[in-house]
Amino acid sequence: MGSCDWTPLQAYVSNGSFPAVRNQLLEEWSIYNYIPERRETPADHFFKTFGKFSAAKDVDVRKMLQWTKDNAVGQNIAYMEVMLTGPKGPRFDASLEAQLLAVQEARNATAAAHLLGEVFQTVDAATWKDITDKYLAYGTRVLPPLYVFGGLAVSFMASQASPLVVGVNLVGAETDVTALRDFWLHMQMVRYLRQKYPAVRVALHAGEMTPDLAEPQDLTHHVKDSVTVAMAHRIGHGEDLPFEDDVEGTLKFMLKHGVALEVLLTSNEFVLPQSEGDRHSFPLYFAAGVPMVLSSDDPGILRTSQTEQFMTLAYKYDNVRYADIKAMVLNSIRYSFIKEPQLKARIYSKVQDDLAAFEAEWLSKKAPFYDMRKLLP
Numbered sequence: 029m030g031s032c033d034w035t036p037l038q039a040y041v042s043n044g045s046f047p048a049v050r051n052q053l054l055e056e057w058s059i060y061n062y063i064p065e066r067r068e069t070p071a072d073h074f075f076k077t078f079g080k081f082s083a084a085k086d087v088d089v090r091k092m093l094q095w096t097k098d099n100a101v102g103q104n105i106a107y108m109e110v111m112l113t114g115p116k117g118p119r120f121d122a123s124l125e126a127q128l129l130a131v132q133e134a135r136n137a138t139a140a141a142h143l144l145g146e147v148f149q150t151v152d153a154a155t156w157k158d159i160t161d162k163y164l165a166y167g168t169r170v171l172p173p174l175y176v177f178g179g180l181a182v183s184f185m186a187s188q189a190s191p192l193v194v195g196v197n198l199v200g201a202e203t204d205v206t207a208l209r210d211f212w213l214h215m216q217m218v219r220y221l222r223q224k225y226p227a228v229r230v231a232l233h234a235g236e237m238t239p240d241l242a243e244p245q246d247l248t249h250h251v252k253d254s255v256t257v258a259m260a261h262r263i264g265h266g267e268d269l270p271f272e273d274d275v276e277g278t279l280k281f282m283l284k285h286g287v288a289l290e291v292l293l294t295s296n297e298f299v300l301p302q303s304e305g306d307r308h309s310f311p312l313y314f315a316a317g318v319p320m321v322l323s324s325d326d327p328g329i330l331r332t333s334q335t336e337q338f339m340t341l342a343y344k345y346d347n348v349r350y351a352d353i354k355a356m357v358l359n360s361i362r363y364s365f366i367k368e369p370q371l372k373a374r375i376y377s378k379v380q381d382d383l384a385a386f387e388a389e390w391l392s393k394k395a396p397f398y399d400m401r402k403l404l405p
């Protein structure tokens with residue numbers, strides 16, 4: 029597509045058709061006015077948006093980040109881990125792909141580590157330097173295995189070397205055909221890099237699946253493998269847990285090793301509608317006492333906010349008390365990937381102060397419509 033195919037938005041403003049174009053863009057880029065379509069699941073619609081708005085991202089990334097920051101400040105958010113860049117991995121010898129797939133077929137973890145070690149030797153450490161800005165770097169799980177490894181390897185290198193890249197994630201639809209086929213290999217890749225770079229922090233979306241989106245055997249192990257094999261420090265969604273083997277073992281492992289769950293209520297509602305109601309996995313993690321952080325996932329696409337996550341949690345789960353929500357707020361700093369201990373301590377105590385001020389204000393207030401004191405511990 030040449031640049032001549034682009035029409036500046038200003039042209040639509042001038043000819044009066046901007047409101048309609050705006051609606052159309054919002055429908056393409058988010059869940060705005062979403063109407064289910066045949067042959068496209070809500071998850072398909074959700075994951076397609078990323079490719080559609082990337083052109084806008086390239087126009088003025090500074091402005092976009094500033095908007096994100098202002099929006100966060102308005103919601104009393106003290107710290108953000110922005111996922112901005114999936115660095116392009118290097119090009120590899122294509123014959124390696126067949127070898128990787130063969131190792132996966134045989135489920136040979138030792139051979140996988142050996143082969144990944146060979147591939148790793150060819151990754152140029154300078155590649156990560158073209159990351160424009162910081163934060164959480166990521167690999168994309170729907171790509172062919174060598175691309176996934178390249179993206180992950182470069183992300184680990186970046187996080188190891190730069191104080192601004194606080195960790196690594198693996199993004200994309202977990203129920204994509206390639207992502208499902210190569211899940212085992214992806215876990216070996218993250219494990220390999222975790223061992224190579226023990227200081228690098230990892231968050232993985234894991235178990236972002238429900239029975240309608242994957243086969244029964246796929247639902248039995250993604251959370252478990254993400255924490256035990258890939259050794260992730262945090263996992264996102266975790267929705268397939270009720271269908272997994274050894275639920276208790278996985279929960280115990282998370283507790284013992286302090287693996288936190290990113291609770292993504294609005295995201296699950298849209299992307300995983302089957303997880304609604306009594307099928308939601310939240311009560312399992314909650315009852316087990318797994319550390320949790322409340323997250324908005326992709327607030328722009330989902331047209332939500334951090335504030336809405338608190339409201340949703342409070343309305344949805346009667347047994348979640350103020351003390352639990354407060355713990356989640358503090359967890360979001362405790363389980364953050366901030367590298368500098370002093371900075372982490374400073375943000376943590378700021379959040380504690382904010383919470384104390386909030387409690388003092390509401391305890392002293394005779395709220396006309398609701399007695400907040402009932403909510404406080």
Ligand SMILES: [Zn+2]
Pocket residue numbers: 233236264265292295325326
């Ligand atoms: Zn997500």
